[in-house]
Amino acid sequence: MRDAREDAEAxxxxxxxxxxxxxxxERSVTREGRELRISHDRGxxxxxxxxxxxxxxxxxxxxxxxLAVSLEAILGDRIEDGFVVTKAVGRNRCKRLxxxxxxxxxxxxxxxxxxxxxxxxxxxxxxxxxxxxxxxxLMLISGGGSALLCLPAEGLSLDDKAGTTKLLLASGARIGxxxxxxxxxxxxxxxxLAEAFYPATLVSLVLSDVMGDDLDTIASGPTVPDxxxxxxxxxxxxxxxxxESIPVRVRRHLEEGLQGTKPDTPKPGSRVFEKxxxxxxxxxxxxxxxxxxxxLERGYSCLVLSSRLEGEAREIARxxxxxxxxxxxxxxxxxxxxxxxxxxxxxxxxxxxxxxxxNQEMALAFxxxxxxxxxxxxxxxxxxxxxxxxxxxxxxxxxxxxxSMVGQARAMSLDPANFLADNDSxxxxxxxxxxxxxxxxxxxxxxxxxxxxx
Amino acid sequence: MRDAREDAEAxxxxxxxxxxxxxxxERSVTREGRELRISHDRGxxxxxxxxxxxxxxxxxxxxxxxLAVSLEAILGDRIEDGFVVTKAVGRNRCKRLxxxxxxxxxxxxxxxxxxxxxxxxxxxxxxxxxxxxxxxxLMLISGGGSALLCLPAEGLSLDDKAGTTKLLLASGARIGxxxxxxxxxxxxxxxxLAEAFYPATLVSLVLSDVMGDDLDTIASGPTVPDxxxxxxxxxxxxxxxxxESIPVRVRRHLEEGLQGTKPDTPKPGSRVFEKxxxxxxxxxxxxxxxxxxxxLERGYSCLVLSSRLEGEAREIARxxxxxxxxxxxxxxxxxxxxxxxxxxxxxxxxxxxxxxxxNQEMALAFxxxxxxxxxxxxxxxxxxxxxxxxxxxxxxxxxxxxxSMVGQARAMSLDPANFLADNDSxxxxxxxxxxxxxxxxxxxxxxxxxxxxx
Numbered sequence: 001m002r003d004a005r006e007d008a009e010a011x012x013x014x015x016x017x018x019x020x021x022x023x024x025x026e027r028s029v030t031r032e033g034r035e036l037r038i039s040h041d042r043g044x045x046x047x048x049x050x051x052x053x054x055x056x057x058x059x060x061x062x063x064x065x066x067l068a069v070s071l072e073a074i075l076g077d078r079i080e081d082g083f084v085v086t087k088a089v090g091r092n093r094c095k096r097l098x099x100x101x102x103x104x105x106x107x108x109x110x111x112x113x114x115x116x117x118x119x120x121x122x123x124x125x126x127x128x129x130x131x132x133x134x135x136x137x138l139m140l141i142s143g144g145g146s147a148l149l150c151l152p153a154e155g156l157s158l159d160d161k162a163g164t165t166k167l168l169l170a171s172g173a174r175i176g177x178x179x180x181x182x183x184x185x186x187x188x189x190x191x192x193l194a195e196a197f198y199p200a201t202l203v204s205l206v207l208s209d210v211m212g213d214d215l216d217t218i219a220s221g222p223t224v225p226d227x228x229x230x231x232x233x234x235x236x237x238x239x240x241x242x243x244e245s246i247p248v249r250v251r252r253h254l255e256e257g258l259q260g261t262k263p264d265t266p267k268p269g270s271r272v273f274e275k276x277x278x279x280x281x282x283x284x285x286x287x288x289x290x291x292x293x294x295x296l297e298r299g300y301s302c303l304v305l306s307s308r309l310e311g312e313a314r315e316i317a318r319x320x321x322x323x324x325x326x327x328x329x330x331x332x333x334x335x336x337x338x339x340x341x342x343x344x345x346x347x348x349x350x351x352x353x354x355x356x357x358x359n360q361e362m363a364l365a366f367x368x369x370x371x372x373x374x375x376x377x378x379x380x381x382x383x384x385x386x387x388x389x390x391x392x393x394x395x396x397x398x399x400x401x402x403x404s405m406v407g408q409a410r411a412m413s414l415d416p417a418n419f420l421a422d423n424d425s426x427x428x429x430x431x432x433x434x435x436x437x438x439x440x441x442x443x444x445x446x447x448x449x450x451x452x453x454x
Numbered sequence: 455m456r457d458a459r460e461d462a463e464a465x466x467x468x469x470x471x472x473x474x475x476x477x478x479x480e481r482s483v484t485r486e487g488r489e490l491r492i493s494h495d496r497g498x499x500x501x502x503x504x505x506x507x508x509x510x511x512x513x514x515x516x517x518x519x520x521l522a523v524s525l526e527a528i529l530g531d532r533i534e535d536g537f538v539v540t541k542a543v544g545r546n547r548c549k550r551l552x553x554x555x556x557x558x559x560x561x562x563x564x565x566x567x568x569x570x571x572x573x574x575x576x577x578x579x580x581x582x583x584x585x586x587x588x589x590x591x592l593m594l595i596s597g598g599g600s601a602l603l604c605l606p607a608e609g610l611s612l613d614d615k616a617g618t619t620k621l622l623l624a625s626g627a628r629i630g631x632x633x634x635x636x637x638x639x640x641x642x643x644x645x646x647l648a649e650a651f652y653p654a655t656l657v658s659l660v661l662s663d664v665m666g667d668d669l670d671t672i673a674s675g676p677t678v679p680d681x682x683x684x685x686x687x688x689x690x691x692x693x694x695x696x697x698e699s700i701p702v703r704v705r706r707h708l709e710e711g712l713q714g715t716k717p718d719t720p721k722p723g724s725r726v727f728e729k730x731x732x733x734x735x736x737x738x739x740x741x742x743x744x745x746x747x748x749x750l751e752r753g754y755s756c757l758v759l760s761s762r763l764e765g766e767a768r769e770i771a772r773x774x775x776x777x778x779x780x781x782x783x784x785x786x787x788x789x790x791x792x793x794x795x796x797x798x799x800x801x802x803x804x805x806x807x808x809x810x811x812x813n814q815e816m817a818l819a820f821x822x823x824x825x826x827x828x829x830x831x832x833x834x835x836x837x838x839x840x841x842x843x844x845x846x847x848x849x850x851x852x853x854x855x856x857x858s859m860v861g862q863a864r865a866m867s868l869d870p871a872n873f874l875a876d877n878d879s880x881x882x883x884x885x886x887x888x889x890x891x892x893x894x895x896x897x898x899x900x901x902x903x904x905x906x907x908x
Contacts, residue, residue: 174826174871212779212827285784303757304786306776308827315769322760322798325666330739332758344776372628373666373762417628 002298002337002454004381005400009436011294011339011450012383018290019387019443021063021142021207022070024282029205031074038203040279049078052201053133056125057082057097058118060149061142061219062388063207065092065099066442067281068140071205072096075138082121084140085114085148088440107150107158115151115188122196135200143209143388143444145219151187153253153262160247161185164237171240175217180228181236183220183265184257185250190265193222195272202276208283209388209444211308211344215278223276226265230257283307284343284445287387291341291448300339300452309344309449313358313384314420316346317365320382320451325375327453340451348392354424357392359384359447363399363434364425367406368416376403380453385436388444394426396435398447405432456752456791456908458835459854463890465748465793465904466837472744473841473897475517475596475661476524478736483659485528492657494733503532506590506655508582511536511551512572514603515596515673516842517661519546519553520896521735522594525659526550529592536575538594539568539602542894561604561612569605569642576650589654597663597842597898599673605641607707607716614701615639618691625694629671634682635690637674637719638711639704644670644680644719649726656730662737663842663898665762665798669732677730680719684711737761738797738899741841745795745902754793754906763798763903767812767838768874770800771819774836774905779829781907794905802846808878811846813838813901817853817888818879821860822870830857834907839890842898848880850889852901859886 017023030037034050049055055078059068065086072079072094083098092099100117102110125135152161164185168178183190194202204223206215215224234254237243243251256262266272285307295302309316323340326332334340346358356364362384370376385391385398409416409432419428429435471477484491488504503509509532513522519540526533526548537552546553556564579589606615618639622632637644648656658677660669669678688708691697697705710716720726739761749756763770777794780786788794800812810818816838824830839845839852863870863886873882883889 176826214828285780285786306773306780306786307784308776308779309773310776310823311769311772312766315765316773318765319760319763319770319773322762322764325762326739326760330761332739332760369764372630374668 004379004452004454005402007298007454008381008383008400008450008452011291012385012448014294015287015291015448016387016438016441016443019282019287019445021066021443024207025067025070025205028279028281029071029074038279045277045279047136047203051134052136054080054128054135056080056121056135056137057084057140058121058137059084059086059140060114061140061145061207062087062104063142063443064140064145065089067142067205067207068092068094068097068099071138071140083117087144087148102148104144104147107147111148111150112158114149118149118188118193119151119196122193125197125200129199137197137200137202139202139204139223141204141219142207143218146189149188153185153187156185156249156253160250164246164250167242167245168240171242173236173240177236179217179220181233183226183228184230184233184254186220188222189220190226191221191224191272192265194224194276195266198272199275204278205281206278207281207443207445209446211284211310211446213280213283224278225268225270225273227268228265230254230264234258282445287445287448288341288343291450295339295341300337301334302339302341303334305340305342307343309342309346311346313346313348313362314365317362318369320449321366321369321373321375324370324378324380324451324453325373328375328378336453338453342449343446345446348423350423352422352424354419354422354427355394356423356425357386357394357398359386359391359398360394360396360425360429361420361423362449363401364416364420364428366401367403368420370403371406371416376406378403378453380451383436383450384447386447387441389438389441395437396426397438398436399425399429399434400436401434405434408432458833458906458908459856461752461908462835462837462854462904462906465745466839466902468748469741469745469902470841470892470895470897473736473741473899475520475897478661479521479524479659482733482735483525483528492733499731499733501590501657505588507587508534508589510534510575510579510589510591511538511594512575512591513538513540513594514568515594515599515661516541516558517596517897518594518599519543521596521659521661522546522548522551522553525592525594537571541598541602556602558598558601561601565602565604566612568603572603572642572647573605573650576647579651579654583653591651591654591656593656593658593677595658595673596661597672600643603642607639607641610639610703610707614704618700618704621696621699622694625696627690627694631690633671633674635687637680637682638684638687638708640674642676643674645675645678645726646719647676648678648730649720652726653729658732659735660732661735661897661899663900665738665764665900667734667737678732679722679724679727681722682719684708684718688712736899741899741902742795742797745904749793749795754791755788756793756795757788759794759796761797763796763800765800767800767802767816768819771816772823774903775820775823775827778824778832778834778905778907779827782829782832791908796903797900799900802877804877806876806878808873808876808881809848810877810879811840811848811852813840813845813852814848814850814879814883815874815877816903817855818870818874818882820855821857822874824857825860825870830860832857832907834905837890837904838901840901841895843892843895849891850880851892852890853879853883853888854890855888859888862886
């Protein structure tokens with residue numbers, strides 16, 4: 001007899017294994033003598049290392065320490081210089097690359113020091129190129145890179161940027177709007193880092209923590225073109241009624257941009273990207289594919305809904321409960337034993353004062369929805385968890401929802417609906433033994449949902 | 455070259471054809487001489503008409519006029535008496551059955567007159583049974599029956615019930631809570647109608663407008679057991695802080711129930727259900743199956759997600775956009791040409807002042823989500839529509855969402871996100887030619903969503 005919870009945990013573990021940064025890099029990047037090969041989903045890209053006099057490495061992001069160790073193992077002493085900024089260096093050790101730590105998600109002075117160091121490295125690369133010495137720069141980019149490597153545009157402070165961001169958030173600005181403004185307040189984001197390294201050869205190896213793998217969003221797209229303009233950034237702030245409330249230095253900075261005193265971020269087609277390439281090492285889909293293999297192995301029929309599920313966690317949960325009930329009743333969308341997989345990044349609109357994260361909230365909402373459907377007798381497990389091991393400000397990666405938990409909760413005089421109303425999913429699942437704790441996984445490719453019906 | 459919108463419209467039309475009330479009844483109910491057969495999803499049920507001296511028919515609900523016409527065609531003059539109350543008699547004509555109209559969704563005096571007439575019919579049936587004359591009562595039940603056939607418990611007025619319902623709604627009570635209270639204020643709902651007809655034989659033929667086909671929810675379950683008690687009803691009102699605000703007669707009525715002065719609604723296992731059977735003639739799943747056949751016929755691979763999708767329309771929309779993008783990119787969950795089907799009943803939390811319905815809102819939110827994903831270049835059509843032909847307080851059944859509409863809207867200086875924020879999906883789609891208008895369809899099995907990617 002299959003145990004749904006055990007199987008769900010094993011399937012999640014396999015999904016994680018599939019996206020360990022070091023392994024992903026080793027899978028994609030190989031070296032044979034002077035040839036460096038990068039396999040990607042459309043084929044292979046290769047470089048002649050001997051064509052370069054200098055090889056530099058610059059890494060930023062939560063998984064970039066691990067990526068650096070693997071890259072060093074491949075390139076060894078061909079790496080001349082470089083450094084990597086990450087949230088926690090942990091046990092990662094490099095011989096040639098300097099590993100530094102900075103703050104995430106809120107950048108600090110170490111983030112700015114890292115930003116300045118990146119520009120110093122860029123100045124070195126430009127100087128070499130100017131001296132006719134071809135220079136290759138390998139970038140190791142992963143989620144969180146935007147906070148860890150940070151440098152406001154000249155004349156602006158971290159506070160100026162943070163203040164503007166906060167106003168935008170409170171105004172309900174969409175992520176695209178946030179990015180357009182932020183890229184115009186930065187000395188690094190929105191392709192400016194690529195610009196700084198031009199004309200060196202730039203190869204970005206990216207672990208995607210962003211749905212859809214939009215390169216201009218991951219770590220705020222420092223090495224890819226930015227389509228947004230000074231006009232866009234200004235217009236967004238005006239439309240949101242924030243133009244008068246933003247810090248005066250930010251307003252002046254944008255006005256100078258509009259007047260043409262300051263150059264815009266590099267646009268698609270700009271020459272600074274002539275020798276710049278980006279490759280995705282891993283993403284949510286890869287985790288889902290690993291999960292699918294494991295589910296099939298365990299005898300489940302399997303459906304991958306999407307790798308980019310977004311929306312309010314408690315609402316999206318109802319799609320899973322609706323599928324669960326219809327699988328039981330009609331064998332739709334799949335006949336049992338069945339596994340439905342999805343990935344992405346949902347959101348939680350905070351209404352209560354409890355503890356939790358979007359994954360735990362989704363698991364709790366799933367239970368409430370099952371109860372509304374009078375379907376608590378179903379044999380199933382639902383797991384929603386973050387691949388980074390940290391769901392919201394908690395020590396859990398996510399939570400298992402088992403229908404039996406509702407009865408157990410009521411026997412303890414706990415009402416699931418009350419916990420959901422208070423956004424207190426952590427306390428709920430802690431009481432019921434439903435938390436999944438993996439500790440920091442060293443990777444981050446958004447979240448994974450597993451609905452398992454033996 | 456397939457036209458996605460055309461195909462979606464044709465698939466929806468087929469879904470509707472599959473749930474036309476008259477046809478559903480003729481498919482399920484057949485007569486051979488003295489034998490009346492009812493086919494259902496677990497087999498067949500048959501009755502010997504000659505065992506009954508009297509055959510009565512009682513119908514209530516929006517589709518019950520059509521059901522009555524079909525039933526009369528089958529039973530002819532074996533029907534001795536009966537009547538049917540519906541929202542619009544339209545072109546339905548019966549020889550033996552009286553067809554009446556009443557108000558929906560808010561009951562009126564005609565609804566109460568119908569309720570009294572039903573109880574008079576019940577008194578006749580009881581009298582015959584008491585005289586040793588076996589009586590068969592065929593009930594034709596469909597959505598809206600709860601408003602169309604209505605009788606407050608003795609001593610209560612329509613206003614008492616309506617006032618209590620309004621308070622519950624405003625307090626955020628869940629549908630199960632609403633029903634528990636309402637059934638205890640009614641002389642018909644929650645099995646009381648079956649009780650009134652006891653010991654006659656009762657066969658309910660039900661067109662389900664409710665997700666999951668819960669018989670105790672459809673038309674408020676007048677012919678099936680009610681598990682909720684006087685205590686439940688009272689406790690719900692107290693917990694919601696409404697006990698002091700409800701009309702004084704309602705409070706007194708419930709107190710009398712608690713004290714045992716008034717009998718509770720008939721519970722599961724009660725003898726009044728000994729000779730009572732219910733059969734579902736049609737439901738959302740049936741519509742989806744018809745849609746699937748048509749989609750397969752047109753060369754699409756097809757996935758039926760669920761027949762009971764619920765949740766906030768604008769959030770659920772994002773699940774469809776997420777699947778659309780991943781189908782284009784990765785062939786997940788299906789390879790193109792693909793059709794994803796779902797059904798159910800979502801909700802809209804009104805924030806703005808515009809016009810629309812849950813289906814049109816979902817279609818609009820789908821477009822906004824596609825735009826957020828920068829996926830407006832996809833070749834697809836998304837249709838969300840109500841099978842009754844009326845989405846919210848509009849003359850449209852729902853709306854088609856085509857990615858090209860976003861560009862067209864912007865060219866007309868219309869911002870889809872603004873229309874969504876104002877719950878003004880009707881105006882948006884009216885401007886873009888995206889409305890689906892079927893007129894009243896005469897059936898009602900919730901909504902259908904069709905995502906089509908040629």
